[in-house]
Amino acid sequence: MTIKDIARLSGYAVGTVSRVLNNSPDVSDAAREKIMAVVEEHHFRLNNNAKHLKQQSSSGIAIVVKGTQNMLFATIVERIQSLVRDSGYASFIYYLDEDDDELEQALQVSRERRPFGILFLGSNLDYFRECFPSITVPCVLVTNSAEELQFENLSSVSTDDEEAAARALGYLMELGHTQIGVLGGKMEVSNAACERYAGVERAFREHQMPFDRETQYESARFAMSDGYAAMGRLLDKMPGLTAVFAMSDVQAVGAIRALHDRGLRVPEDISVVGFDGIELGRYVSPKLTTIRQDARRMADRGVELLLRQIREGGTAVHERVPYELVEGESARGLAPR
Template sequence: MVTIKDIARESGYSVSTVSRVLNNRRDVSPVAKKKIEQVVADYNFVPNNNAKHLKQMGSKTVVILVKGNGNMLFANIVEEIQCMVQRTQYTPVVTYLDESEDEVQHAIRISRERKPMGILFLGGAPDNFKREFDQVGIPSVLVTNQGKNFGVENLASVATDDVAAAECAVDYLFTKGHKKIGIIGGDLSFSYTSRQRYKGCIQSFEKHKMVFDELHNYSDARFSFEGAYQAMVNLMEKKPDLTAVFAMSDVMAIGAARALKDMGKRVPEDISVIGFDGITLADYYNPKLSTIRQQYKLLARRSVEMLFHMVDFADDPIHEVIPFELVTGESVRTI
């Protein structure tokens, strides 16, 4: 019996491309479509309609669970994902959660009520996945956090190495002569991303033979302008002789810079600031923000590709780490 793999081999195209043609998807070139349809006709190939029917019993939706309402990087990724999914037979459905909520509990409920084809998680906590993810039962991809060591099935991941990237940011401050460095990040008790980036900060301090005083040099906040503004005020009260600050997101960095300005401090003349994410606003902020740039378009594209391969071809989940870039900007000076 002729299979889809036989059609792929004879046509010279991948199984995924053949499947898209058979499902009348639009994301196939006219040349490929014509060639594959000719091979299908030559072999009198008939798709397995029973399997197709079973797949279609679920809804044609892909759920995007976004953890946090003020994350501008996530906003960029969501926009890219929506554009990609809308070009297929599936419909994207976006749900926003508070950064302290349990994303896996929401996924369990959504998978039972809406029966989506798959779920894309933007942000997530390992403990939630390890404890409950086996109840989700559909292909999923964790975006911007690494899930390789979560020990769960049906979960792929694509992310920046948060530890290495944060270490790079603090290294940059040290190379500019700074030693009195403060850090603004999330609540380390529940924010996995903050814990990973904090780990990178500590590695940088240790590399430079410096001891980090968490009590006086770390201030936690929500990932928002307002939260970071107050965190910067608190940090200056605890450590008024700071010369530089690493904020764990660009939104936090901009909120911190505004607080410094309102306190009569200049960036970078009095205090240097470096952020994380590389959002568009960072390029237009004054001064142009020094930051760690994540490749949000690549993160979005790979997450969708991974999910569709798991949904359409039952591929095993894979885990990828996407390179980051240090953007020197204008908000860090040499001392």
């Protein structure tokens, strides 16, 4: 007799059975009575360590992280691990390269570890469209929206990337900048990069300014070294550049260093705006102006939504978390030339 057998015989989810066996208070009296009746009828014995029992019955909650140098993800993962642990579940993390297929990893995890649920950080929605129907456990996509996919077991918590990117560009335009370059993610593998690029185009369109992707856009991975290299390429293409929007703070930090190495000052010669609001941005010189995502809230709601569906079932939920434009020292009004 295992915890899964008890779940099958009682008609309740494994998560509900586990909470009853661990004497958790958030279970209805009816559920507790029926589950304990099955336990007593089949003389089921608990292990001395309830947490060990839970880990035997399932491998807990999987966290699939796409991007090994994303500092925002590191902050979110740390919070998620703490919340999952406090909820009495085990967690295990898989870090993938930006170019890897997160659904292939999730399918392997589902087969080998049989988790209660999966949290995804970072995504390519094309992979989800193709392969997600094979995943039956509750899942939550954190930092990207899965609303358009309409899978019943896939919730999401995200920033409105398109709107936030448009706000960043609009801010630079309000400062008087017209020669603006963009350091973007790899749109063929990152949904966030696609959404933020849509925001870039939207801002130029709304401000009735031309945007030439071939000249004004440089694709790069979300890493400082890639931001550094892409900034150099952008300078070579746009000698009249006065401002840069980077789709991640780590790219922005790399860009600032590249500008310094070219003998250019930030923001006196070129303004820089990032995206994410990672802690590092507050300590670089100049302090980074950026779009701050609420990492703590995304982690909290992601875990809450996953645990709710594990324990109670129900349909998917999709939430947008507010963002904030944080003015640092890396952007200023265009000076007369």
